[in-house]
Amino acid sequence: MTSFTTMTREAALERLAAVIPHVGRAYASGRNTDVGPDREPTTTALSPFLRRRLLLEEEVVSAALDEHGPEAAGKFIEEVFWRSYFKGHLETRPAIWTRYAALVAEGKDRIASQSGLRRVYESGVAGSTGIDGFDDWARELSETGWLHNHARMWFASIWIFTLRLPWALGADFFLRHLVDGDPASNTLSWRWVAGLHTRGKVYAARADNIRRYTDGRFSPQGLNESPEAIEEGDPPELKPLPRPDPIPNGEIALLLHLDDLYPESLPLGEAKVVRIGCLLAHPPDAVVHVRRADEQAMADALERAKAYFGCDAGPATEGWAGDLPIVTPWAPVGPSASALPSDSSRIRRRWDDLTWPRATRGYFQVKTAIPSILRDRLVR
Numbered sequence: 001m002t003s004f005t006t007m008t009r010e011a012a013l014e015r016l017a018a019v020i021p022h023v024g025r026a027y028a029s030g031r032n033t034d035v036g037p038d039r040e041p042t043t044t045a046l047s048p049f050l051r052r053r054l055l056l057e058e059e060v061v062s063a064a065l066d067e068h069g070p071e072a073a074g075k076f077i078e079e080v081f082w083r084s085y086f087k088g089h090l091e092t093r094p095a096i097w098t099r100y101a102a103l104v105a106e107g108k109d110r111i112a113s114q115s116g117l118r119r120v121y122e123s124g125v126a127g128s129t130g131i132d133g134f135d136d137w138a139r140e141l142s143e144t145g146w147l148h149n150h151a152r153m154w155f156a157s158i159w160i161f162t163l164r165l166p167w168a169l170g171a172d173f174f175l176r177h178l179v180d181g182d183p184a185s186n187t188l189s190w191r192w193v194a195g196l197h198t199r200g201k202v203y204a205a206r207a208d209n210i211r212r213y214t215d216g217r218f219s220p221q222g223l224n225e226s227p228e229a230i231e232e233g234d235p236p237e238l239k240p241l242p243r244p245d246p247i248p249n250g251e252i253a254l255l256l257h258l259d260d261l262y263p264e265s266l267p268l269g270e271a272k273v274v275r276i277g278c279l280l281a282h283p284p285d286a287v288v289h290v291r292r293a294d295e296q297a298m299a300d301a302l303e304r305a306k307a308y309f310g311c312d313a314g315p316a317t318e319g320w321a322g323d324l325p326i327v328t329p330w331a332p333v334g335p336s337a338s339a340l341p342s343d344s345s346r347i348r349r350r351w352d353d354l355t356w357p358r359a360t361r362g363y364f365q366v367k368t369a370i371p372s373i374l375r376d377r378l379v380r
Helices: 009-022 025-030 047-051 057-072 074-092 095-113 115-126 134-144 149-162 167-177 183-194 207-213 288-309 335-339 350-358 364-377
Strands: 251-256 272-278 313-315 326-329 345-347
Touching (some): 009 057, 009 288, 025 057, 025 074, 057 074, 074 350, 074 364, 095 115, 115 134, 134 149, 134 167, 149 167, 167 183, 251 288, 272 288, 350 364
């Protein structure tokens, strides 16, 4: 299993170089198998770096195309675009995030007042349900901050349909523990499993599928393999994608946050960065290893920004920017966006401008546009 103890851009580039030779046809055929925490994963494990934009999506896609070409690397490239799709979808339906936060609070109230539900919840997060595989994944997540993507789907399905626990509490458990926990990907993936994202279409964890894709390591019994979708009220309202702000001319203060930590590549135009601040907005109740990863990634970004722009960099304490206009990279819906000062100018990367407007419904809109997006964005 790869280590996430070094959360820097240098480590991200090293990981990218190590996995790119393996993201062709072998990736497409083997990526669904969870080989366990003691072996190198069949996925790339680039997501902790992409989540914080220590790596850019176009960098990863360009490297895959250069190594394998569009056909052999197609499945891997689609996985990169899924991340952008989820971000764009949540950006245009922000009520999903609001509902999720409310459901987490409601769920916590329920487990505080309902002893039966509390016992099931506590056994679920502790990995003591007696369900083969599920308990192992719960412990692996808590101990390492990581789960294979397929295991995440199995876990979520068992949590919702076999244990009958609130889906939002499961999503909260993931977001607090995953070192690559992304508000959009995490929330919408749990909703997809529950039958809320594609309404009425659920993901059912099946014992034969788990046996097959864990190489026979797990064979759970008693799963609900014919579940019915969770229901909710009216679908979340579609909102127009907000426009980025114009970039001020002259001297500015640059504010960094955890959703974009590659400041050297920001499209700042003619603005001159003379001061740099940082905002650390962790997921609520994030565990120690998530906070440490965030802090290390931010420290690395501040050092790089200080060297690149030639000015001081540090925490965004009160009055840190003085009278300078504050400019910040766009923070998608989530903790960073909620914590940004209202008077900051938010700038958006071209990649997001190309993908997010196509993410208002299902993934198919993005998938069919991938060739044109790549022609428009990538310099080959």
